[in-house]
């Protein structure tokens with residue numbers, strides 16, 4: 475087996491392990507406990523619908539493979555209980571990378587994940603990393619709050635915009651400027667790409683002038699995902715960002731941050747479910763409406779019931 479490849483047996487085992495972890499099946503707790511903290515370089519890709527995330531992911535895979543790196547893709551759709559990501563993932567797999575043993579593609583929808591999607595993503599990252607992939611790409615649909623939360627699971631976050639359509643302003647509103655380590659302006663074969671690159675650079679210069687400025691200058695890279703233009707530059711930026719994280723001692727912080735997000739997502743989800751259950755069992759809102767409890771007293775009642783473990 476060449477370097478940058480993962481054996482067929484390993485891939486079949488991986489697919490089974492992910493299903494086990496996704497469904498919290500028997501043995502998943504032991505399996506996860508036996509696995510080390512993910513060591514693969516985790517790269518997030520996010521951006522508005524239709525901007526070219528899947529096409530860019532495919533072009534990125536092609537470039538990374540030419541550099542001998544193995545790549546796994548986790549396509550996540552936080553807004554869907556129904557796996558649209560599976561279709562897109564399948565489409566990439568069918569098209570270009572079907573027979574490549576250095577590529578693994580899997581999708582994850584939000585359906586009924588105990589402990590929230592973020593907790594599940596972390597577990598799946600652990601399993602994929604343990605299978606030996608060099609890079610894991612998390613492709614997320616959209617630019618809302620849950621997408622930003624998922625982007626925080628990555629070491630390196632790539633945000634994709636397209637020419638025109640006020641994407642820069644949308645990005646600023648959604649808080650996406652702060653999470654982007656790298657911007658691409660995809661569909662640069664279309665008019666207005668230069669203006670969008672300038673607009674994003676202008677907005678980024680304002681963000682990085684803030685005291686929280688990190689010392690990393692977020693590049694804005696024009697790409698054409700349909701023909702691969704700009705993907706050599708994008709891969710260089712991804713490697714540079716990784717080197718920056720290592721140099722600054724930030725990689726370990728990213729790893730800790732990822733575990734923290736996962737723990738908080740899982741426990742807050744449990745607490746939220748518990749609060750809902752107590753409220754509904756004891757008709758707390760109904761008692762508030764009848765004037766028998768103030769809202770403060772109602773909250774205390776729910777908190778105390780959670781603490782008492784009832």
Ligand SMILES: Nc1nc2c(ncn2[C@@H]2O[C@H](COP(=O)(O)OP(=O)(O)OP(=O)(O)O)[C@@H](O)[C@H]2O)c(=O)[nH]1
Nearest residue numbers: 522523524525526527528529660661662698699700
């Ligand atoms: N002209 C042009 N079209 C592109 C480019 N990249 C992607 N497209 C096209 O844009 C459409 C959407 O691309 P996708 O890769 O599916 O976009 P996406 O962001 O993954 O879409 P969702 O997953 O639905 O949010 C497809 O028809 C692509 O062929 C590009 O660089 N130039």
Ligand SMILES: [Mg+2]
Nearest residue numbers: 527528529562
């Ligand atoms: Mg897509």
